[in-house]
Amino acid sequence: MNDYIIRAMAGGGSIRAFAATTRELVQQARQTHHTSPVASAALGRMLTAAAMMGSMLKGDKDLVTLQIRGLGPLKGIVVSSDSKARVKGYVFQPNVEIPSKYPGKLDVSGAIGEGYMSVIKDIGLKEPYAGRIQLVSGEIAEDLTYYYAQSEQIPSAIGLGVLVDRDTSIKQAGGFIIQLMPDAPESMIAALEEKLQTVPYITNLLEDGKSPEDILELLLGDFELKILDKIPTEFYCNCTKERVEKALISIRKEELEKLIHEDKKADLHCHFCSKEYHFTEMELKELLKNAK
Ligand SMILES: [Zn+2]
Known part of the structure; x- marks a missing residue:
């Protein structure tokens, strides 16, 4: 299994970071659900986000579920991860085909349309924690960034990407989540924002052969990056x-x-x-x- 997540911190603990490579699990999802390229991209971005969010959970039985409901032809996506970053998920309409707005870029936001995203965390409390936001772009990474700002008051930078090959198989998939802790000094925030402006698409980095470690080094190398953990991630369903x-x-x-x-x-x-x-x-x- 080659999919994994790197957990790291930087800035003396003021920044926490995750980066993941998820090609195999997105490929597994594609084969399971026979998704079209744009549906594979949407589902793959969601699964990648869920895997990283799952790896943030503390308890063995904790679960995080992300849902999107949209007015576009894809209609909706549900994904879920346990605390071991084992993910599962599906889209409501797996065979959606829509024309690309930009050459070489699948129109995920067009497939999803206007709608909302919910994040449900079951962390062993009486009631699961649930937050919900209106979609800001339908590209998923921006929506999740907005969710973190609105519902959890955590400033975040998120990149998610899936590159689908001509034969519709998954060529690359991965992502990163960088989050600022409340004690992050203003000067560091400004420097990080400037740095993030220069970052290429995650799929370009993966295509260039960059590993999650390399990607975090590129993003946070100037901020005393400390790699903490390497966590395997996979597509896994616990139904019986x-x-x-x-x-x-x-x-x-x-x-x-x-x-x-x-x-x-x-x-x-x-x-x-x-x-x-x-x-x-x-x-x-x-x-x-x-x-x-
Ligand atoms: Zn199942």
């Missing part, structure tokens, strides 16, 4: 037949009885990984005994 059973038991008893009498079976499908689960009439009857 038992989990699907629980979902079946939790539907209304009448619904379950209807499935038994009319369909005599149930076929369910996991949105995140496209896995199919089949239940026979016998199995459903057994489940009905446990239903409320």
Whole structure:
């Protein structure tokens, strides 16, 4: 597995930073969901962001989920990561094709359209933390930057990119998140802003053979960069037949009885990984005994 995230700090602890290479997991998502190039790019950017945000979580069972709902033809995206940066996700309309506005650049914002982004963090509290913003560009990185500023009051610089090859496979994917801690001095903020103006697209850096370590060095090399951790990341779904059973038991008893009498079976499908689960009439009857 070649996908990983580098966690780092800089500026004596005033800056925290993440950079990731995610080509394989985006490729896996593309193969799982048969996404068109623009859908692969949108889903890949979201998965890359979620992987880095997952690696920020502290508890073993913590989860972060990012959702976009938009008026564009893609309609929506849902991705989620656990604290081990294992991500899963899907788009509502995987086969969207729209013309590019600029040559060589997939029109992700056109596919998403106007809408909103939600971030839900389940960190073991009674209620999960949830924040929601109106999309500012639909390019995802800008939207997430705006989310951090608005909902968490964390000034951030975020880059996310997916390069789709001519044969629609994933050529490059990756991203970075740089965040300022409240104690960051003004002079450092100004110097960092100036530095970030000069940064090329993340996909160009990856195409040039730059690793996440190189990218952080390029961005933060002048700010006493300290690499802290290298975290593997992958496309992974934790669905099991038992989990699907629980979902079946939790539907209304009448619904379950209807499935038994009319369909005599149930076929369910996991949105995140496209896995199919089949239940026979016998199995459903057994489940009905446990239903409320
Ligand atoms: Zn699944």
